[in-house]
Amino acid sequence: MLEIQSLECVRDDRLLFSELSFSLGEAEVLQIEGPNGSGKTSLLRILCGLRLPEAGRVLWQGESIRSNREDFYASMVYIGHLPCIKADLTVLENVRALLDTRSLTVTGEATEAALAKVGLASYEDVPGKALSSGQRRRILLAFVELAGARLWVLDEPLTALDVQGVALMESMILEHRAAGGSVVFTTHHGMQLDCEMRSVRLGRIARSAGQGENQC
Amino acid sequence: MIKSIWHWIQRFSSPKHFYGMSAKLIPWFTVSALLVGLYGLYLGLFVAPTDYQQGESYRIIFIHVPAAWMSLFVYMVMAISSGIGIIWQIRLADMVAAASAPIGASFAFLALVTGSLWGKPMWGAYWVWDARLTSELILLFLYFGYMALQSAIEDQRSADKASGLLAIVGVVNITIIHYSVEWWNTLHQGATVAKFDKPSMHIDMLIPLLLMALAFKLFYAAVVLVRTRNEALYRDRNRRWVRELINEL
Amino acid sequence: MLKAYYYLLMRDLRLAFRNRHELANPLIFFVLVVTLFPLAVTPTTEALRAMAPGVIWVSALLAVLLSLDRLFKEDFDDGSLDQLMLSPNPLVILVLAKVTAHWFLTGLPLVIIAPLLGMFMALPDEAGAVLIYSLLLGTPVLSLIGAIGVSLTVAVNRGGVLLSLIVLPLYIPILIFGANAVDVAMDGLPVRGQLLFLAAVLVLALSLAPLATAVALRITASR
Numbered sequence: 054m055l056e057i058q059s060l061e062c063v064r065d066d067r068l069l070f071s072e073l074s075f076s077l078g079e080a081e082v083l084q085i086e087g088p089n090g091s092g093k094t095s096l097l098r099i100l101c102g103l104r105l106p107e108a109g110r111v112l113w114q115g116e117s118i119r120s121n122r123e124d125f126y127a128s129m130v131y132i133g134h135l136p137c138i139k140a141d142l143t144v145l146e147n148v149r150a151l152l153d154t155r156s157l158t159v160t161g162e163a164t165e166a167a168l169a170k171v172g173l174a175s176y177e178d179v180p181g182k183a184l185s186s187g188q189r190r191r192i193l194l195a196f197v198e199l200a201g202a203r204l205w206v207l208d209e210p211l212t213a214l215d216v217q218g219v220a221l222m223e224s225m226i227l228e229h230r231a232a233g234g235s236v237v238f239t240t241h242h243g244m245q246l247d248c249e250m251r252s253v254r255l256g257r258i259a260r261s262a263g264q265g266e267n268q269c
Numbered sequence: 270m271i272k273s274i275w276h277w278i279q280r281f282s283s284p285k286h287f288y289g290m291s292a293k294l295i296p297w298f299t300v301s302a303l304l305v306g307l308y309g310l311y312l313g314l315f316v317a318p319t320d321y322q323q324g325e326s327y328r329i330i331f332i333h334v335p336a337a338w339m340s341l342f343v344y345m346v347m348a349i350s351s352g353i354g355i356i357w358q359i360r361l362a363d364m365v366a367a368a369s370a371p372i373g374a375s376f377a378f379l380a381l382v383t384g385s386l387w388g389k390p391m392w393g394a395y396w397v398w399d400a401r402l403t404s405e406l407i408l409l410f411l412y413f414g415y416m417a418l419q420s421a422i423e424d425q426r427s428a429d430k431a432s433g434l435l436a437i438v439g440v441v442n443i444t445i446i447h448y449s450v451e452w453w454n455t456l457h458q459g460a461t462v463a464k465f466d467k468p469s470m471h472i473d474m475l476i477p478l479l480l481m482a483l484a485f486k487l488f489y490a491a492v493v494l495v496r497t498r499n500e501a502l503y504r505d506r507n508r509r510w511v512r513e514l515i516n517e518l
Numbered sequence: 519m520l521k522a523y524y525y526l527l528m529r530d531l532r533l534a535f536r537n538r539h540e541l542a543n544p545l546i547f548f549v550l551v552v553t554l555f556p557l558a559v560t561p562t563t564e565a566l567r568a569m570a571p572g573v574i575w576v577s578a579l580l581a582v583l584l585s586l587d588r589l590f591k592e593d594f595d596d597g598s599l600d601q602l603m604l605s606p607n608p609l610v611i612l613v614l615a616k617v618t619a620h621w622f623l624t625g626l627p628l629v630i631i632a633p634l635l636g637m638f639m640a641l642p643d644e645a646g647a648v649l650i651y652s653l654l655l656g657t658p659v660l661s662l663i664g665a666i667g668v669s670l671t672v673a674v675n676r677g678g679v680l681l682s683l684i685v686l687p688l689y690i691p692i693l694i695f696g697a698n699a700v701d702v703a704m705d706g707l708p709v710r711g712q713l714l715f716l717a718a719v720l721v722l723a724l725s726l727a728p729l730a731t732a733v734a735l736r737i738t739a740s741r
Binding site for chain 2: 666670671673674677680683684686687688690691694695698715719726730733734737738740741
Binding site: 098102103105122126133134137138150154156 | 519521522525526529532533536537592595596598600601602603604605606607608739740741
């Protein structure tokens with residue numbers, strides 16, 4: 054499904070990784086590992102086409118994601134470090150706004166069910182500013198649930214989540230995998246996934262640009 | 270065929286290759302700029318006839334006009350190489366654009382200074398809101414915007430692309446700005462201000478003018494090569510080819 | 519596609535109306551700046567009329583400039599901008615929605631309040647009407663061009679002055695023709711040419727600026 058070909062990423066004159074290649078098939082879960090500053094976020098942003106790699110390319114269904122953006126974005130969902138939540142919109146409006154950018158029409162019941170699943174059942178009309186940061190992250194989980202995407206790209210999805218939240222995320226990933234979907238994620242918290250999982254390790258490369266070798 | 274051309278372009282445009290090649294070109298451009306410039310100045314200052322209306326003071330056009338032309342020309346170079354950098358991801362093109370900006374701004378500044386020096390005997394004031402001077406001033410602002418954006422963004426690659434896009438937007442605008450300023454000027458000042466250009470120019474004035482224009486172009490070529498080399502060295506300071514270069518010293 | 523446009527436009531309008539107190543700020547700024555001129559120069563009718571077109575247009579320009587930040591800043595800070603860029607819809611359409619919302623929230627109010635300022639500056643009625651037309655055609659261009667500037671500077675810390683530095687030169691043609699249309703109308707001369715020029719620039723900006731903004735946003739996201 055997703056294929057990464059000899060990616061190279063340089064940030065602030067530091068070579069984070071180069072000649073990085075891997076692929077991701079259906080129903081696969083892949084964890085990107087590595088210490089702080091090893092380029093996990095940059096890699097995920099490259100995967101979804103937000104960032105341009107210094108070299109290499111990302112293919113979706115055999116085609117470069119830059120040439121078939123529309124298909125690719127219709128089948129992937131990304132959540133990053135930032136909450137994407139508007140303080141002045143209610144929980145329900147926030148979820149809707151996120152779904153609207155993807156032109157998804159989701160029924161009211163489905164939305165409510167998703168909100169209930171992430172533990173925001175009675176919060177539909179509460180404005181974003183009244184929520185804790187964990188609750189804001191939960192809105193994102195509801196969004197991921199409703200987005201109907203085959204590929205999930207999750208950057209530190211456990212940030213600010215409590216124990217139940219972590220368990221919820223884990224079960225969501227398992228369900229998604231069982232339905233044939235794939236997940237790429239990073240995390241610093243232990244994620245206990247009861248399934249086969251691959252990992253790509255990004256090492257901290259002390260050498261600078263142009264001298265590095267493959268580190269994965 | 271296309272692939273081999275592409276391959277050749279990529280090889281040719283690698284900073285390392287450029288660094289070696291430009292070293293050979295710079296002396297040629299410098300010397301020819303000097304020779305053409307000196308000859309042009311000689312013709313312009315001593316051979317060209319005195320203007321029957323403006324006396325000797327008109328001779329500043331041999332600096333002013335080429336500088337004004339160059340300020341526009343360099344902006345075009347900047348926009349085109351930025352476009353190449355954005356579309357084909359050629360780093361050398363971005364370096365050329367970044368290296369050109371201060372040179373172009375200097376040309377614009379020179380055109381403004383010489384223009385206002387010329388204005389004093391002509392109009393009795395150093396600054397008159399003449400259409401060309403005003404356009405030149407706006408062009409200088411566009412250069413400042415480009416350079417400010419370039420230096421405000423820390424990530425080199427985004428800085429190049431962002432300021433490059435600004436340069437391209439600027440080119441579309443320059444035409445509109447030029448047209449509207451012309452129009453604004455005729456509207457507000459009409460024929461009271463003498464125009465810089467004459468309907469026809471004596472051939473003895475035209476030749477030194479064209480020579481000076483050529484000299485300015487050669488000078489720009491030499492300076493932009495030097496500046497691009499510096500840019501390449503600085504940006505690639507951690508790359509192997511620069512390291513090897515340093516070790517050879 | 520149209521749906522995505524509509525929903526994003528509505529989201530931005532709704533967000534703005536939830537913060538009603540901020541809504542009036544550019545408008546008050548506009549009126550305030552215009553008010554400064556009679557105080558600083560002189561309030562005689564002739565003097566007011568002479569400077570009215572320029573003063574009103576420059577103030578409108580500054581009011582739009584100061585409000586440009588809200589086009590993308592908030593979306594950038596909370597990550598929504600990334601989501602917009604990951605939308606299967608063309609980014610150009612979404613940009614257009616954001617710009618439309620911006621114009622509804624700043625440009626349009628300026629157009630509506632303009633007659634009042636015409637009165638402050640002793641503009642004759644015909645010139646007042648032309649002022650409205652010129653603002654109606656010109657302010658969307660200010661939003662469209664401004665969007666390119668904001669999308670290039672939104673990631674820069676303290677990018678405010680930088681934004682004015684790159685956007686103001688691009689605003690000059692609009693200023694010249696907008697102010698001149700009003701000026702000419704006061705002399706009772708035809709203003710068709712000026713208004714047609716503004717309309718032409720509007721069409722040009724409408725077709726090119728969103729494209730440039732979309733490219734600029736992708737560059738900004740690629741840090």
